[in-house]
Amino acid sequence: MFQAYINIFVIFSLMFIGYWLSYKQWFSNRTADTFSKLVLNVSLPANMFLTIIKNFTKDEFLSLVSGMIIPLLSMMITYFAGYLWRRFTQVEAKHQGAFSAMFTFSNTIFIGLPINLAIFGEKAVPYVLLYYIVNTTLFWTIGIFELAKDNPDFGEARISFHPLVMLKKIFSPALIGFIIGLIWMLFTLPLPSFVDGLGSYLADLTTPLSMFIIGIIVYFGGLKNLRMTKDIAGVLFGRFVLSPLVVWLLSRIIPVPELMLSVFIIQASMPVQNSVPILVRNYQGDEEFATSCLGYSVLLYMVYLPVLLFFFF
Incomplete structure (x- = not known):
């Protein structure tokens, strides 16, 4: 576990750079x-x-698919809890949709992937992607609908939301790369050395570039502009407490492999998605609220993650 802490320190150092x-x-x-x-x-x-070619066989992968039920159920439960939270705590009307989206959905790639790699290594990547598939699908359906509701002219926002746009976001290049790798693995096709070499160099860019992105966003978001409110505290509760707790509770009912559960808990506790402030701006919502939630969630995560690892692992 000490080595995992060192790896996490390296990851956050990239963000500071x-x-x-x-x-x-x-x-x-x-x-x-x-x-x-x-x-x-x-x-x-x-x-x-x-990753899918080098780390999994056909039988091993097929055994993973049933594990997607935990991310699916956990996000739906968290979403419903966020809806109740915003009603009983009287979340401001101008950012209720953004509140629900950030309360429920996590940053599974730009922070989630590097952190899981640092803690668990390459074997965690397929589990990361399973969570990512569910997270992305629900975000670009339920999440976008919630963000659109914050638009002062909700009727126009609803018209602008097109199913083809949603499908394009769900079937992202990352998912397509996964699907191609899955087909390659299922048919046990040979991997040319050129493809292996080039792909490895490109794959190695993922972690440093992802953490640079987070560092850039935090800087230009402006630390001095961050203002804590009860609604922001509610989002942080959803991200850091409720979401991983729901995953853990579901695992008591639905048994899954230990590594899969560990990755799901880490993924469920990730900060706010970095794309939310941009989308909020597009829908003319409360951009200041979304940016503050992102900033606080990223900064507090550096303190929160070691605590999470201590209690869960």
Whole structure:
């Protein structure tokens, strides 16, 4: 476990480097956009493709699919709990949708993948992706619907939400890379050395670029602009307490392999998705609230994660 703490320190050091280089004006908001595109469209698909080929057999993978029931049920329960929370605590009307989306859905790739790799190694990646598939599917359906409701003109926001856009987001390059790797593995096709070498180099970009992105977002979000409110505290409770607790409780009813459960708990406790403030801006919602939630969740996560590991692992 000591080595896991060292690995986590290395991961967060990458985030601080991204923050520092943003302060030195080496990085800008556009840099974060470029890095995001590189991760989502190039390095992450390569990572998913190689991981499923190198770490799993057909029988091993088929045994994993049933485990998706825990992420699915946990997110639905957390979403319902968030709905009750916002009603009984009188969450401000202007950001109720953003509250529900951030209360329920986590940052499964830009922070989730590097952290799980640091703690559990490459064997965790397929479990990370299983959680990611469920998280992404529900976010781009239920989550987007909630964000759209914060638009002052909700009728227009609802019209602008198109199923094809949703499908494009769900079937992301990362998921497509996973599917291709799955087909490759199921048919036991040989892996050319050129593809293996090139893919490995691209896959290795995922962790540093992901953490640079988080550092850039935190810097340009502005630490001095962060303001704690009861609604932000509610989002943090959903992310750091309720969501992982629900996963753990479900595992008492639905047995899953130990490593799968560990990854699911870590994934469930991730900070707010870094895309939420951008989407809130697009839907003309409360961008300041979304940005503050993201900033607080990322910063507090550095203290929270060691505590989580101590109690659960």
